[in-house]
Amino acid sequence: MEISPRSLSEIPVGKRVRIHQLESKPEVCNRLRELGFCENAIIRCVINGEGNLICEVCNTRVGLNHSIAQTIKVSIV
Amino acid sequence: MFREKIQSTTRYVAIIGNPNAGKTTLFNALTGMRQKVANYPGVTVEKKEGKVIFNNGDSATLLDLPGTYSLTANSPDEKIATDILFGRTSHTPLPEFVICVVDASNLERNLYLVSQIIDHHTPLIIALNMIDAAEKSGMIVNAQKLSDELGVKVVATIANKGIGIDELKTAMQSHITVSQKARQWSLPNVVKEECRELQTILQDAHHLSEPDSFHEAIQLLTAASALNEHQDRYAPEVLEHVKKDHEHLDILGIDRQSVFIESRYEWIKHVCEISRQMKPQALETTSDKIDKVLTHKIFGFMIFIALMAMMFQAIFSWANAPMEWIGEGFTALGARVTAVMPAGDLRDLIVNGALAGVGAVVTFLPQIFFLFLFLGILEDTGYMARAAFIMDRMMSKVGLHGKSFIPMLSSFACAIPGIMATRTIENRKDRLVTMLVSPLISCSARLPVYALMIAAFIPQKKLLGFFSLPGLTLVSMYLLGLVAALTFAWIFKKTLLKGETPAFIMELPPYKLPSLKSVVMHTWERSYLFLKRAGTFILGVSIVLWFLATYPKIENATPAQQLQQSFAGQAGHLIEPVIKPLGFNWKIGIGLIGSILQREVFVSTMGTIYNIKDAKTGEANLSLRQKMHNDVDPLTGAPTFTILTAICLMVYYVLAMQCMSTVAVVHRETNSWRWPIFQIGYMTALAYGMTFIVYRVGLLLIA
Structure with a gap:
């Protein structure tokens, strides 16, 4: 079932993914985790519009920019 | 106490x-x-x-x-x-x-x-x-x-x-108690142990309560290894112990940053499973469908620009009628006072000082009302967060976060809530840059100045059969402010406040219909503050200005000579050499001095000085803009205002920092005088330089 981790920015819209690892600076990782982007959390990409994307996390929508999305390693579930 | x-x-x-x-x-x-x-x-x-x-x-x-x-x-x-x-x-x-x-x-x-x-x-x-x-x-x-x-x-x-x-x-x-279920989430044993030890040391060294020591212990255990930020706050024995803990946990391969958050979320998951029932749902919500369009790379941006254009167009067209009523009301009131009171200095003070000055500013209340109404609706529907999301792309080009756009958008209403809204920006440098450039965005206090200059001097022409020249001029002024703000943000991020482009992470709340009650309440509060300022501060300034423009009295002087010899006239003459290169004469000088504290005072100043002058020449029934239009220098016959002067004056108002309240807020928010003084300096230099260039280029084009 698990495929090797990819970054969130490459995930097609609508796919549910599990977070593997956050590879940003510690303060950015902490902010992400507080918003629900923890390791093992399941999220879904709602809009991926070349650049910024919107994800569903804990039933809310969070906007992220491309460079952050690249540091979030996920695998499709 | x-x-x-x-x-x-x-x-x-x-x-x-x-x-x-x-x-x-x-x-x-x-x-x-x-x-x-x-x-x-x-x-x-x-x-x-x-x-x-x-x-x-x-x-x-x-x-x-x-x-x-x-x-x-x-x-x-x-x-x-x-x-x-x-x-x-x-x-x-x-x-x-x-x-x-x-x-x-x-x-x-x-x-x-x-x-x-x-x-x-x-x-x-x-x-x-x-x-x-x-x-x-x-x-x-x-x-x-x-x-x-x-x-x-x-x-x-x-x-x-x-x-x-x-x-x-x-x-x-009822009696509210603390929960008996504190810390039911479980940490890995080794982390728990380290945490407990550190708590004991913290309690001894800093006399912390048990809950405080727990909070501090987590902060310290998750901190970056260097502990630089914590050097001054903690005793050496605490830091010594923290260093050992870090080493220990790092060797064990435990991610110190994520372990606390993850453990908490594990417990939360359990709580949710027990207390919540979930039914399967459609994956795409209405908000998602709306977002597909509104946050689209191209359409989203176009819709945003269209919304802004509509907002400014509406402010002008809808506000027109009520503005005329208010203007007529003040004129009628002045006429009534003139009729019932005996001629003299007191009547002059009330009609030409107080009523003319306050009336000139209060006339703009409808525009201010609509501006705040629009911004309130954008906020209440949830669109404001999307605006930040769309604008992040542009903002990141100048090195700022999309969040910095919200303070800028609020600054279209007033730089003060704008500067206060920068508190949501995490990074100190980005926050400072946003604060420094926000006052360049054209606020509602500049609107009266633009509106007066445009109505008086920009001809009512249609371009391409659709755009009106006055409307385009106004949009250009707003764009000039926005471009200046972005350019300087870029310059500051490259030089004075160097830093990486921050990460954009922002919650987008679901769209909802705006609540009429709360939008109207916000709008009313802001409009009331504007009125209150007109009734207090501007009233005071108008009276002082009337005095300065009326005294010392000269026997048998024409109104023009009288104004020129008055205290205000002398002050205007005093700064004339400095503003002459910008194409401004001493009368505009009076306006500039008056509006150092607040921009809209320019309009009331013009209202007062032209009323004093014209009350004596029988032109009292003309509107302020007609009077300004007709005004010529008695010696040379050259008009005080030309189209070029009007444009230069607007450019100066776009870029200059003429608002003491903003200076005070920046001082409070930065807790220093260095930044507000720097801000006054760079904005004044920018305003002077740009106006000079526009004037010189304009003269060349005319010739």
Whole structure:
């Protein structure tokens, strides 16, 4: 079932993914985790519009920019 | 002293919660109109207090804390919330208990904050809010089960419909206790051990309470290895121990940053499983469908520009009629006073000083009203967060965060709420850059100046059969301010306040229909503040100006000579050499001096000086713009204002920092005089330089 981790920015819209690892600076990782982007959390990409994307996390929508999305390693579930 | 006094007379309660959990709505529902500080469009950044009155006549003071996701302060805004909750501030008493607002449709993330509050042993009630919205998206949360799991009282509410408010009030009157279920989440044993040891050392070295030491221990264990930021705050033995802990945990391969957050979320997951039923739902919500269009790379941007264009167009066309009524009202009032009072200095003071000056500014109330109404609607529908999302692409090109765009957007109304809205920006340097450039955005106080100059001097021509020349001129002024702000943000980020482009992470709340009541309330509060300023500050300045423009009196002088010889005329002449290169004469000089404190004073100054002059030449019935249009230099016959002067004057007002209130707010927010003084310096130099260039180029084009 698990495929090797990819970054969130490459995930097609609508796919549910599990977070593997956050590879940003510690303060950015902490902010992400507080918003629900923890390791093992399941999220879904709602809009991926070349650049910024919107994800569903804990039933809310969070906007992220491309460079952050690249540091979030996920695998499709 | 203050602290004791408050605690002895009335109960003090704080309301806390995630952003967008409905905190402010609940606060309004509990306190009604009994509030002390107005809320600005943008974000809840002001300290806001209100009074809750219970059925038995008792009351409590309720404090609305800024929205926060956790007690690990990231931004200045969140720091305020944490400091008050921990009783670390001298300006605010420690609340007796807190009401934590929890968005029922987003239980996991909201419970994260709840779990931190519980761990801190703070007495707590939970308002489980927006249960209707949660049910719509297929989630039924059982308040009783949640209460059992958390060990605190939970009241289900729908704050915007007033449901559950009475129950919440009843709960507030009962004895609120701390939860017995603190720290039920379990850390890996080794981490738990380290944490416990560190707590003991912290308690001894810094005399911390048990809950405080727990909070500090987590902060220290998750800190970056260098501990640079903590050197001054902690005793050497504490830091020594922390270093050993870090080494130990790092060797074991434990991710110190994520272990605490993950463990908490594990427990939260368990709580949610017990207290919540989920029904399968359609994956795409209405908000998602709207977002597909509104946040689209191309359409989204175009829609945003169209919305802004519509807003400014509407401000001008809708406000026209009420503005004329107000203008006519003041003229009629002046005529009435002239008819009933005997001629003399007092009548002159009232008609030509007070009424002319205040009237000139109050006329712009309808435009201010519409501007705040539009911004309020954008905020209340949830569009403002999308605007930040769309603009992040552009903002990141100049090195700023999309969030910096919200303060800039608020600055179209007024730079003061704009600068206060920068508190949500986590990074200190980015916050400073946003503060430095926000006053370049054209605020509502410049609108009267633009409106007067455009109406008087820009011909009513149509371009391409659709755009009007006055409208385009106005849009250009707004664009000039925006471009200047972005350019200087880029320059500052490259030089003075170097730093990386920050990460954009922002919650986008679901769209909703704006609440008429809260939008109208915001708009009214802002309009009232504007009126109040016109009735106090501008009235005072108008009277002083009337005096300066009337005295010393000269026998048998023509009105023009009289004005030239007056104190104001002399002051205008004094600065004329400095402003001459910009194409401004001494009369404009009087206006510039007057508006150093506030921009719109320029309009009242013109109102006053032209009324004094013309009351004596029988031109009193002409409007201010006609008078300015007809004005010529008695010696040379050259007009005071030309199209070029009008444009130069507008450019100067776009770029110059003429607002003492903004200077005061920047001083307060940066806690220094260095930045506001720097800001005045660079903006004045920019305004002078640009106006000079526009004037010189304009002269060449005309010749």
